[in-house]
Amino acid sequence: MITGIELIKACSAIGAGLAMIAGIGPGIGQGYAAGKGAEAVGRQPEAQGDVTRTMLLGAAVAETTGIYGLIVAMILLFANPFI
Amino acid sequence: MITGIELIKACSAIGAGLAMIAGIGPGIGQGYAAGKGAEAVGRQPEAQGDVTRTMLLGAAVAETTGIYGLIVAMILLFANPFI
Amino acid sequence: MITGIELIKACSAIGAGLAMIAGIGPGIGQGYAAGKGAEAVGRQPEAQGDVTRTMLLGAAVAETTGIYGLIVAMILLFANPFI
Amino acid sequence: MITGIELIKACSAIGAGLAMIAGIGPGIGQGYAAGKGAEAVGRQPEAQGDVTRTMLLGAAVAETTGIYGLIVAMILLFANPFI
Amino acid sequence: MITGIELIKACSAIGAGLAMIAGIGPGIGQGYAAGKGAEAVGRQPEAQGDVTRTMLLGAAVAETTGIYGLIVAMILLFANPFI
Amino acid sequence: MITGIELIKACSAIGAGLAMIAGIGPGIGQGYAAGKGAEAVGRQPEAQGDVTRTMLLGAAVAETTGIYGLIVAMILLFANPFI
Amino acid sequence: MITGIELIKACSAIGAGLAMIAGIGPGIGQGYAAGKGAEAVGRQPEAQGDVTRTMLLGAAVAETTGIYGLIVAMILLFANPFI
Amino acid sequence: MITGIELIKACSAIGAGLAMIAGIGPGIGQGYAAGKGAEAVGRQPEAQGDVTRTMLLGAAVAETTGIYGLIVAMILLFANPFI
Amino acid sequence: MITGIELIKACSAIGAGLAMIAGIGPGIGQGYAAGKGAEAVGRQPEAQGDVTRTMLLGAAVAETTGIYGLIVAMILLFANPFI
Amino acid sequence: LALVVALILLFGNPLIGASGSMVVIASSAIGAGIAVIAGMGPAIGQGYAAGKATEAVGINPRSSKGVTLVMLVGQAVAQTTGILALVISLILLYGNPFASMEGAFIILGASALGAGIAMVGGIGPGIGQGYAAGKAAEATGKRPDQQSNITKIMFLGQAVAQTTGIYALIVSLILMYSNPFL
Ligand code: NA
Ligand code: NA
Ligand code: NA
Ligand code: NA
Ligand code: NA
Ligand code: NA
Ligand code: NA
Ligand code: NA
Ligand code: NA
Ligand code: NA
Numbered sequence: 007m008i009t010g011i012e013l014i015k016a017c018s019a020i021g022a023g024l025a026m027i028a029g030i031g032p033g034i035g036q037g038y039a040a041g042k043g044a045e046a047v048g049r050q051p052e053a054q055g056d057v058t059r060t061m062l063l064g065a066a067v068a069e070t071t072g073i074y075g076l077i078v079a080m081i082l083l084f085a086n087p088f089i
Numbered sequence: 090m091i092t093g094i095e096l097i098k099a100c101s102a103i104g105a106g107l108a109m110i111a112g113i114g115p116g117i118g119q120g121y122a123a124g125k126g127a128e129a130v131g132r133q134p135e136a137q138g139d140v141t142r143t144m145l146l147g148a149a150v151a152e153t154t155g156i157y158g159l160i161v162a163m164i165l166l167f168a169n170p171f172i
Numbered sequence: 173m174i175t176g177i178e179l180i181k182a183c184s185a186i187g188a189g190l191a192m193i194a195g196i197g198p199g200i201g202q203g204y205a206a207g208k209g210a211e212a213v214g215r216q217p218e219a220q221g222d223v224t225r226t227m228l229l230g231a232a233v234a235e236t237t238g239i240y241g242l243i244v245a246m247i248l249l250f251a252n253p254f255i
Numbered sequence: 256m257i258t259g260i261e262l263i264k265a266c267s268a269i270g271a272g273l274a275m276i277a278g279i280g281p282g283i284g285q286g287y288a289a290g291k292g293a294e295a296v297g298r299q300p301e302a303q304g305d306v307t308r309t310m311l312l313g314a315a316v317a318e319t320t321g322i323y324g325l326i327v328a329m330i331l332l333f334a335n336p337f338i
Numbered sequence: 339m340i341t342g343i344e345l346i347k348a349c350s351a352i353g354a355g356l357a358m359i360a361g362i363g364p365g366i367g368q369g370y371a372a373g374k375g376a377e378a379v380g381r382q383p384e385a386q387g388d389v390t391r392t393m394l395l396g397a398a399v400a401e402t403t404g405i406y407g408l409i410v411a412m413i414l415l416f417a418n419p420f421i
Numbered sequence: 422m423i424t425g426i427e428l429i430k431a432c433s434a435i436g437a438g439l440a441m442i443a444g445i446g447p448g449i450g451q452g453y454a455a456g457k458g459a460e461a462v463g464r465q466p467e468a469q470g471d472v473t474r475t476m477l478l479g480a481a482v483a484e485t486t487g488i489y490g491l492i493v494a495m496i497l498l499f500a501n502p503f504i
Numbered sequence: 505m506i507t508g509i510e511l512i513k514a515c516s517a518i519g520a521g522l523a524m525i526a527g528i529g530p531g532i533g534q535g536y537a538a539g540k541g542a543e544a545v546g547r548q549p550e551a552q553g554d555v556t557r558t559m560l561l562g563a564a565v566a567e568t569t570g571i572y573g574l575i576v577a578m579i580l581l582f583a584n585p586f587i
Numbered sequence: 588m589i590t591g592i593e594l595i596k597a598c599s600a601i602g603a604g605l606a607m608i609a610g611i612g613p614g615i616g617q618g619y620a621a622g623k624g625a626e627a628v629g630r631q632p633e634a635q636g637d638v639t640r641t642m643l644l645g646a647a648v649a650e651t652t653g654i655y656g657l658i659v660a661m662i663l664l665f666a667n668p669f670i
Numbered sequence: 671m672i673t674g675i676e677l678i679k680a681c682s683a684i685g686a687g688l689a690m691i692a693g694i695g696p697g698i699g700q701g702y703a704a705g706k707g708a709e710a711v712g713r714q715p716e717a718q719g720d721v722t723r724t725m726l727l728g729a730a731v732a733e734t735t736g737i738y739g740l741i742v743a744m745i746l747l748f749a750n751p752f753i
Numbered sequence: 754l755a756l757v758v759a760l761i762l763l764f765g766n767p768l769i770g771a772s773g774s775m776v777v778i779a780s781s782a783i784g785a786g787i788a789v790i791a792g793m794g795p796a797i798g799q800g801y802a803a804g805k806a807t808e809a810v811g812i813n814p815r816s817s818k819g820v821t822l823v824m825l826v827g828q829a830v831a832q833t834t835g836i837l838a839l840v841i842s843l844i845l846l847y848g849n850p851f852a853s854m855e856g857a858f859i860i861l862g863a864s865a866l867g868a869g870i871a872m873v874g875g876i877g878p879g880i881g882q883g884y885a886a887g888k889a890a891e892a893t894g895k896r897p898d899q900q901s902n903i904t905k906i907m908f909l910g911q912a913v914a915q916t917t918g919i920y921a922l923i924v925s926l927i928l929m930y931s932n933p934f935l
Pocket of ligand 10: 696697700733736913914915916917
């Protein structure tokens with residue numbers, strides 16, 4: 007017999023997996039930034055510091071929604087309010 | 090036996106996971122902005138302040154729909170109107 | 173026993189999550205605008221006002237479908253006509 | 256017992272959520288237009304009027320299919336022909 | 339007879355598969371960085387060290403959400419809190 | 422009669438298929454790198470060694486999330502912890 | 505009556521179909537490489553050999569995740585460990 | 588009453604449909620190659636032979652994963668090992 | 671009561687729908703080719719014949735996976751081997 | 754799997770006391786929602802066209818009229834698969850052929866879903882044709898004298914890009930009006 011709590015846990019496992027799909031975005035975006043950073047450093051090696059700083063600042067901003075997805079997955083797995 | 094409330098909770102877990110998928114967008118978009126920012130700083134290091142400000146302003150605007158997704162997920166998890 | 177109203181609520185939770193996926197679009201689009209804005213400001217710092225205004229105007233237009241998704245999700249959650 | 260009308264309502268909630276996914280398109284497209292508009296205004300500030308007009312005209316066209324999605328969702332929610 | 343624990347395990351297998359989809363992002367992004375890196379090295383062979391370093395730094399940042407997906411999948415498979 | 426173990430195996434087959442979808446990313450990214458590599462070699466045939474090395478290094482980095490997906494699929498198929 | 509083995513076979517058919525979706529990636533990536541190769545050959549016909557070699561080398565690397573998907577599908581179809 | 592063989596056939600029909608989705612990749616990639624080929628021929632009409640040959644060679648490589656998908660669909664439909 | 675043949679037919683209808691999704695690829699790719707063709711004709715009107723021929727040749731190649739999808743859908747609809 | 758689970762939940766769930774026709778209509782509601790997802794394609798494409806036209810007008814303001822015309826005509830072509838999807842969606846809502854059909858409700862319901870899913874293929878032509886419109890608008894801005902040649906090849910290429918959208922429509926219409934499973 008499947009209880010309701012067990013159904014919630016099963017669906018939470020799927021929900022956690024779905025939430026991780028958000029990670030596609032930062033992966034593409036930060037990779038684009040990496041490519042543009044490499045290009046800029048190749049052109050102006052003397053600006054390497056500024057370029058890298060801007061790239062990392064922008065990449066940090068781009069990471070947030072991936073973190074949101076991770077947080078929701080962790081809540082579903084370890085701090086599930088439904089259980 | 091699975092009760093209706095438990096079914097709602099199970100589906101809310103999936104709904105929360107689905108809502109996070111919105112995060113793909115800001116991740117790609119902000120990463121693009123990061124790349125363009127790095128490129129611009131490489132070309133005009135003297136405009137770094139203006140470039141970074143514009144990049145961050147635009148990235149803040151791009152974050153909103155990711156936040157909407159997070160809000161809906163949080164409502165489903167912690168302030169679920171159906172339970 | 174699961175009642176019909178409870179099934180509607182469960183499916184509304186999934187529907188609300190699905191509606192948020194629309195947010196991928198504004199996230200990508202506005203991020204693109206942010207990148208182009210940063211690039212333009214780097215090239216013509218004196219046009220920063222005009223560039224930023226155009227970027228924000230265009231980004232506001234790009235936000236609408238993300239808002240539509242949020243509205244539909246909010247209707248499903250808090251003003252559900254089926255319940 | 257779940258009645259047929261209740262099943263229709265439940266599936267209509269999912270259908271409404273799915274319809275909103277169309278909103279990805281206008282978000283990306285209009286954001287692209289916004290970026291190109293910002294770029295063009297930066298290059299030729301004197302053409303700002305023409306540039307903005309073209310951007311908004313094109314973006315208005317790009318909004319339509321997002322509106323279709325909203326209309327179908329609203330029909331499913333508030334003028335459901337099946338109920 | 340299917341027990342609840344077995345349903346959780348079955349859904350965890352699906353959740354683990356879903357979480358891996360995040361890997362699309364770093365794959366695209368890092369490939370973009372690789373392409374830009376190759377281009378930059380072709381243009382400025384003398385900057386090969388700087389270009390490669392920036393490319394790898396940016397690619398490391400872009401890897402994170404793919405790792406998050408892997409971690410969630412591994413938790414679901416080997417340290418499942420629901421079982 | 423379907424046993425729980427059989428359900429786990431059935432869902433593991435689906436999970437393995439889902440995990441492979443990650444392969445979209447490296448496929449696109451490495452193809453981009455290949456295109457950029459071919460372009461760079463056409464322009465600077467004398468830099469062919471450096472270009473190819475950078476392209477392959479970057480492509481190796483881009484392969485990882487595809488490998489993660491393969492590993493999770495192989496675990497689900499041949500070293501399934503749930504069975 | 506549906507037996508467990510039959511359910512596993514049914515889900516393996518779906519899993520095999522899902523695994524093939526990975527093929528989107530190499531298809532896009534290698535097509536990009538083909539386009540860049542054609543462009544490079546048009547510009548530097550004398551470098552046709554080097555360009556084609558680099559394009560094919562990069563395309564071979566980009567093929568791998570498509571092959572992984574095919575292998576997993578073939579395992580599910582013809583060497584299914586669950587049956 | 589649904590027999591197991593019938594369930595396998597039903598799911599094989601869905602698997603065959605899913606496998607065809609791989610065709611998105613070659614369609615986009617080869618179209619890109621077509622566009623780049625047309626561009627190159629417009630610029631260097633005298634290189635039309637070389638450009639077309641490279642384009643078709645690259646497009647043939649890009650076709651493979653679409654063919655893999657077709658093969659898996661055909662196996663599921665006409666040489667189904669599960670039936 | 672649902673019979674097995676009815677389930678096969680039902681899933682074949684869905685499979686046919688899924689197979690048509692492949693059409694996204696050729697639609698995007700051939701449209702890209704069309705755009706590049708228009709660009710090339712604008713630049714070198716005298717090369718219009720060559721450009722159009724290359725564009726159509728490449729677009730024909732890009733059509734194939736869309737046709738594969740159509741064929742599989744037609745087999746599922748009109749020559750279903752499972753019925 | 755989602756599909757199979759949805760199917761089982763929809764059609765085989767003993768808890769649901771819905772009559773067959775109600776299940777068919779419920780499926781139609783989901784199908785109507787899925788169909789309009791196709792609209793994302795035209796919107797991406799048209800947005801691209803808008804961006805390229807904006808760029809062209811900025812570079813060469815005197816070409817504004819021709820550029821705008823090419824943009825709008827190209828966008829109109831790109832709209833078609835979005836309109837077709839909307840039409841299928843509205844038919845499922847207001848002229849549902851499955852509601853009055855004789856046959857097993859599971860086939861009718863799944864056909865309604867399949868009809869909606871097939872239309873999603875329309876995303877492609879929408880994006881591609883919009884790209885063509887954008888490039889044509891750009892080219893017109895650069896060479897206003899070549900507007901007619903540019904538009905001609907744009908239409909030719911867009912016609913080629915339309916085919917898979919038509920295939921999707923055909924499969925959808927077969928499922929709705931000439932269903933071989935009934
Ligand atoms: Na962010
Ligand atoms: Na936003
Ligand atoms: Na909008
Ligand atoms: Na990251
Ligand atoms: Na990687
Ligand atoms: Na690879
Ligand atoms: Na290939
Ligand atoms: Na093809
Ligand atoms: Na169209
Ligand atoms: Na076509």
